[in-house]
Amino acid sequence: MRIIRAPAMNDPRPYEPASIETKWQQTWEAAKAYKVRDDLPREKCYYVLEMFPYPSGKLHMGHVRNYSIGDAVARYKRMRGLHVLHPMGWDSFGLPAEQAAIERGAHPAKWTYENIAYMRGQLKRMGFSYDWTREFACSDPGYAAREQDIFIDLVEKGLVYRKSSLVNWSTGLNCVLANEQVVDGKCWRTGMPVVQKELPQWYLRITSYADELLAQLDALKGSWPDAVLTQQRNWLGRSEGAEIDFAVDGHPEAKITVFTTRPDTVFGVTFMSIAPEHRLVDAIVPASHRAAVEAFRAEVRAVSAQERMGDTAEKKGVFTGAYAVNPVNGRKVPIYAANFVVADYGTGAVMAVPAHDTRDFAFARKYGIDIITVIQATDAKHPEWMKLQAGEDAYTEAGVLTASAQFDGRPSEDAKREITAWLESTGKGRKVVTWRLRDWCLSRQRYWGNPIPYAYTDKLGAVPLRKQDLPVTLPQDVVFDGKGNPIERHPTWAVTAKDGSPLTVRGQDGPEAARRETDTMDTFMESSWYFARYTCHDNTAADLGCAAPLDRKRVDHWLPVDLYIGGIEHAVMHLLYARFFQKALCDVGYSAKREPFKRLLCQGMVCMETLFREKPGEKKQYFYPDEVDVERDAKGRVITAVAKSDGQPVQIGRVEKMSKSKRNTVDPQALIEQYGADSARLFVLSNVPPELDVVWSEDGIRGSHRYLKRLWVLVTDNAERLRGVAPYSGKAAEVAGADQAVVRKVHAVIKRCTDALEKDFAFNTAVAQCMELTNELKPDALRPDVLKLGLSTLVRLIAPMSPHIAEELWELLGGTGGVTAAGWPAFDESEIAGDSVEYPVQANGKVRGKIVLSRSLAGKDLEAAVLASDVVKAATEGKTIKKLVIVPGKIINLVVG
RNA sequence: GUGUCCGUAGCCCAAUCUGGCAGAGGCGCCACGCUCAGAACGUGGAUGAUGGAGGUUCGAGUCCUCCCGGGCACACCA
Numbered sequence A: 001m002r003i004i005r006a007p008a009m010n011d012p013r014p015y016e017p018a019s020i021e022t023k024w025q026q027t028w029e030a031a032k033a034y035k036v037r038d039d040l041p042r043e044k045c046y047y048v049l050e051m052f053p054y055p056s057g058k059l060h061m062g063h064v065r066n067y068s069i070g071d072a073v074a075r076y077k078r079m080r081g082l083h084v085l086h087p088m089g090w091d092s093f094g095l096p097a098e099q100a101a102i103e104r105g106a107h108p109a110k111w112t113y114e115n116i117a118y119m120r121g122q123l124k125r126m127g128f129s130y131d132w133t134r135e136f137a138c139s140d141p142g143y144a145a146r147e148q149d150i151f152i153d154l155v156e157k158g159l160v161y162r163k164s165s166l167v168n169w170s171t172g173l174n175c176v177l178a179n180e181q182v183v184d185g186k187c188w189r190t191g192m193p194v195v196q197k198e199l200p201q202w203y204l205r206i207t208s209y210a211d212e213l214l215a216q217l218d219a220l221k222g223s224w225p226d227a228v229l230t231q232q233r234n235w236l237g238r239s240e241g242a243e244i245d246f247a248v249d250g251h252p253e254a255k256i257t258v259f260t261t262r263p264d265t266v267f268g269v270t271f272m273s274i275a276p277e278h279r280l281v282d283a284i285v286p287a288s289h290r291a292a293v294e295a296f297r298a299e300v301r302a303v304s305a306q307e308r309m310g311d312t313a314e315k316k317g318v319f320t321g322a323y324a325v326n327p328v329n330g331r332k333v334p335i336y337a338a339n340f341v342v343a344d345y346g347t348g349a350v351m352a353v354p355a356h357d358t359r360d361f362a363f364a365r366k367y368g369i370d371i372i373t374v375i376q377a378t379d380a381k382h383p384e385w386m387k388l389q390a391g392e393d394a395y396t397e398a399g400v401l402t403a404s405a406q407f408d409g410r411p412s413e414d415a416k417r418e419i420t421a422w423l424e425s426t427g428k429g430r431k432v433v434t435w436r437l438r439d440w441c442l443s444r445q446r447y448w449g450n451p452i453p454y455a456y457t458d459k460l461g462a463v464p465l466r467k468q469d470l471p472v473t474l475p476q477d478v479v480f481d482g483k484g485n486p487i488e489r490h491p492t493w494a495v496t497a498k499d500g501s502p503l504t505v506r507g508q509d510g511p512e513a514a515r516r517e518t519d520t521m522d523t524f525m526e527s528s529w530y531f532a533r534y535t536c537h538d539n540t541a542a543d544l545g546c547a548a549p550l551d552r553k554r555v556d557h558w559l560p561v562d563l564y565i566g567g568i569e570h571a572v573m574h575l576l577y578a579r580f581f582q583k584a585l586c587d588v589g590y591s592a593k594r595e596p597f598k599r600l601l602c603q604g605m606v607c608m609e610t611l612f613r614e615k616p617g618e619k620k621q622y623f624y625p626d627e628v629d630v631e632r633d634a635k636g637r638v639i640t641a642v643a644k645s646d647g648q649p650v651q652i653g654r655v656e657k658m659s660k661s662k663r664n665t666v667d668p669q670a671l672i673e674q675y676g677a678d679s680a681r682l683f684v685l686s687n688v689p690p691e692l693d694v695v696w697s698e699d700g701i702r703g704s705h706r707y708l709k710r711l712w713v714l715v716t717d718n719a720e721r722l723r724g725v726a727p728y729s730g731k732a733a734e735v736a737g738a739d740q741a742v743v744r745k746v747h748a749v750i751k752r753c754t755d756a757l758e759k760d761f762a763f764n765t766a767v768a769q770c771m772e773l774t775n776e777l778k779p780d781a782l783r784p785d786v787l788k789l790g791l792s793t794l795v796r797l798i799a800p801m802s803p804h805i806a807e808e809l810w811e812l813l814g815g816t817g818g819v820t821a822a823g824w825p826a827f828d829e830s831e832i833a834g835d836s837v838e839y840p841v842q843a844n845g846k847v848r849g850k851i852v853l854s855r856s857l858a859g860k861d862l863e864a865a866v867l868a869s870d871v872v873k874a875a876t877e878g879k880t881i882k883k884l885v886i887v888p889g890k891i892i893n894l895v896v897g
Numbered sequence B: 001g002u003g004u005c006c007g008u009a010g011c012c013c014a015a016u017c018u019g020g021c022a023g024a025g026g027c028g029c030c031a032c033g034c035u036c037a038g039a040a041c042g043u044g045g046a047u048g049a050u051g052g053a054g055g056u057u058c059g060a061g062u063c064c065u066c067c068c069g070g071g072c073a074c075a076c077c078a
Helices: A017-031 A061-079 A095-104 A108-125 A141-156 A206-215 A226-236 A263-268 A287-302 A305-309 A358-367 A383-389 A412-425 A530-536 A552-558 A573-587 A668-675 A677-685 A698-722 A737-760 A763-776 A784-798 A803-812 A859-868 A870-876
Strands: A045-050 A083-085 A160-170 A175-177 A194-204 A239-248 A251-260 A271-274 A317-325 A332-338 A349-352 A429-434 A454-457 A461-464 A504-507 A510-513 A563-567 A600-603 A606-613 A628-632 A638-643 A651-657 A836-843 A846-854 A881-887 A891-896
Touching: A017 A108, A017 A677, A017 A803, A045 A061, A045 A552, A061 A083, A061 A563, A061 A600, A061 A606, A061 A668, A061 A677, A095 A108, A108 A668, A141 A160, A141 A530, A175 A194, A206 A226, A206 A573, A226 A573, A226 A600, A239 A263, A239 A412, A251 A263, A251 A271, A251 A349, A263 A412, A271 A317, A271 A358, A287 A317, A287 A332, A317 A358, A332 A349, A332 A358, A349 A358, A412 A429, A454 A504, A530 A552, A530 A573, A668 A677, A668 A698, A677 A698, A677 A763, A677 A803, A698 A763, A698 A784, A698 A803, A737 A763, A737 A784, A763 A784, A784 A803, A836 A870, A846 A859, A846 A870, A859 A870, A859 A881, A870 A891
Parallel strands: A045 A083, A045 A563, A271 A332, A563 A600, A836 A891
Antiparallel strands: A160 A175, A160 A194, A239 A251, A239 A317, A239 A429, A271 A349, A317 A332, A454 A461, A504 A510, A606 A651, A628 A638, A836 A846, A881 A891
16 A cells, blocks of 8 residues: 655645646636637738548547647737637548448437537647637538538539549449549548449539649748648649641541640651540541450450559550551551550540650550651760660650751750641641649539539439528438448438428429439538638528628638648648639639638647567557567667567567557547646647657656646745746846846747747747756746746746646736736847857867857957967967957857968 | 658757757656655766768858768659
8 A cells, every 4th residue: 555645734736737727728618718809900810720620539649739739829829919710610521420320320410419529528628729609510501501502603603514424433432532532543541442433423623723723832832831832733733735636547537636745756756545445446446456456445444443553554555457647747657545545634645756755665665666766865975865876765855856857956845836836837736735633523422421402304404403492401311221322212302392392493484393413522522611611600691591601701801821730641632622612712702812721831640659560471460558568778779579468579660650550549538637638738749840740658748747747846836935026027137147047048048939939830949948948947046036037937938838737827926817818928139148258269170168258349359358368378389370260259260270 | 763851869859041169858878866665756967970972161960062861742644
């Protein structure tokens, strides 16, 4: 049994995070401390937003980090006197809810809203300063209804269309995926294979905004991470070139248009590659080659998208038996159906110039096709050029044209323009720009999403619903058995109007019986405008179908978001869709701000060491940390690790992103219970800058907790006697010794903290500064007013990171009105440096000693004082000074010989 | 392969933008204090060719060039 010593009379109150944190959370809630108004001057306002979570059940460490960063910024900005909009909500449509319904029988809505309730409680327990009055979930009827209104606006603007096309069909989800959701040919969510399937789908015309989406990336440089800008640029994939029309020999009605970025090489075309699915293939293939082409097409189709896209796939083709005629020189070239030609990029056909394209070169070699050089390198020693001379590889760089009729001798860049112009003038080609970006496929054959507000009739086809007939709400009585789309199988929903009567749409001769669209929208739709909705979440009239989705005045007051924080995994999908959507919202009249996020911060992952055993031919067996004993040497390096269960060795693996499957996770709830929210928040902000990965360790969080305890003891030990003392507010020079050092330190630390937060949100260095100041504050050595200055500064500096303890200590020190209202402490640059400077003295770059001189010394006086010093005399003994470098306030360097 | 970021103590990182004594902070380690002992706490301490080679400079972790190593992104896109 443990013997617990009774506390002595003057023992300070112990640090009990749970009670302090609950107390202040209740205080903030009761005071609606973080509710923000919409009618204050914008320059006094700040909008900080973290990517809202999918309500999967409970918070994970990634959330804790993301939201701790955002909250620290929000609290810091408030202390700087700004009115901060800091909202939170739920990205609550999506597949896991349906998965849960299938597995556990709970309705997706029930499961989702129970999760939201639990996670909201966790966020509140973390003490995040959200304006909870603006909270909403995307699956709330109000939000989904507003989204349908916007959808109809987009329809009227011509941004929505339906087309039948090959789509990515996830065999795991029985559902269509966007290109971005296909990773290495597999479903990004389930990892199951993705196959191509022909289906009619709804699309949003994001490609109409391609130019603007690209152009405005330049303006985001410096405010968004380069990695994100690059990824978006790659994704948009703008490519400038020419389309050239080739006639087909013996088929005067047929014409194959190719797209090329190298019109300067057109005289070197020796064959053409065409996508096997190209619509002209059947028309031009002679009977003699039909069987071979059909077989090839079947073979290509059988190969999964994954293999076809990967660079391991062999480049293959089959001669179609047809010939194309090169419009510039009349040369007849064979047409090959090739597996590497993508049907829906460019024109689905490529002119092949083996001399100047690596892939064409390999293909020509394989099938024995001619190689004609039409570009000459200007540098005869160019390695690629020498390879072409040796018949080893193509020369793909720019050069000078040859064997190109009237263009001989022209440089590539000029020839591109001139040849394109010539083709244009003869009607055989034209300058074009193509994009890698495709339109956004919106349809999902799923239940738990927002219904697409369309209906179909036999006569009219697809008809958008009128706004007064909205919203379309999901049927409640559906069956989840994992076999396809539950809405589609509902007996009456698709043909029943809001009021229960049979669904009709208005036709020319009166109402016509109609059937609803049963597809729901991609959930990236909801996350494309939620940041705008936070500014006016209450814009909801009694009749849901009639209120405007957004209040333009408030949207434009708050947007763009000043700081948006989230994971880099959203670099393309979410962030590109949201940028597009904001522009579309502008064009339907809901905003004038064309970019949604002014600054973007992508925080790193929370990682942890993995522990595993591996046997040949078996999957890795992972261990939880508490199942393993680790032994370290004197330097802290790991010597051995063994499992507690059997004493056998365990391997220590890489530090990897926390995941359940690797058993390297930590439950934030347990951290809160053991150490408190303040310690958890401080830990995820310490040690590394926000954009780097942070490695979780038990020792690490104990370190953060230990620091808060030290701060607690330091303040509570002295609070009583300091309560009535005013913090020292005079000059540093007016006090002496340790007091003066502390006053200077206070100014220096405030400056460094402020710089760290203003420049890069470098909370790690801000925390370090707080610790440094704490280490300097020795109560017994300081005047009470100087100590009070130090403590009251410290408490305010730590407040954005660990707000509960800061509030409590602020109150104990006699502060009123809360630590936020107290404001961020100010500093005076001139108070940081002392009157004297300790100059290091270097001789030929090596430090020989130090001399202390008055800061006010300058010019000849300073030089004289330096030369007179013992250190300089000793260093120059018997040598001559060739050069004397004196940097006032910094250093002295002697060049001697 | 191309682009980009990075490489500082046993580990995570400051200092790099704006050149000036290599170290703010944390973890780990060691010693001492406290303790019957440990934990906790406190006090103190050790640890480096700043990945390598050149260059610029009075002076380079910092700027320039090349190389090595690593991360991330892109990579049949015509």
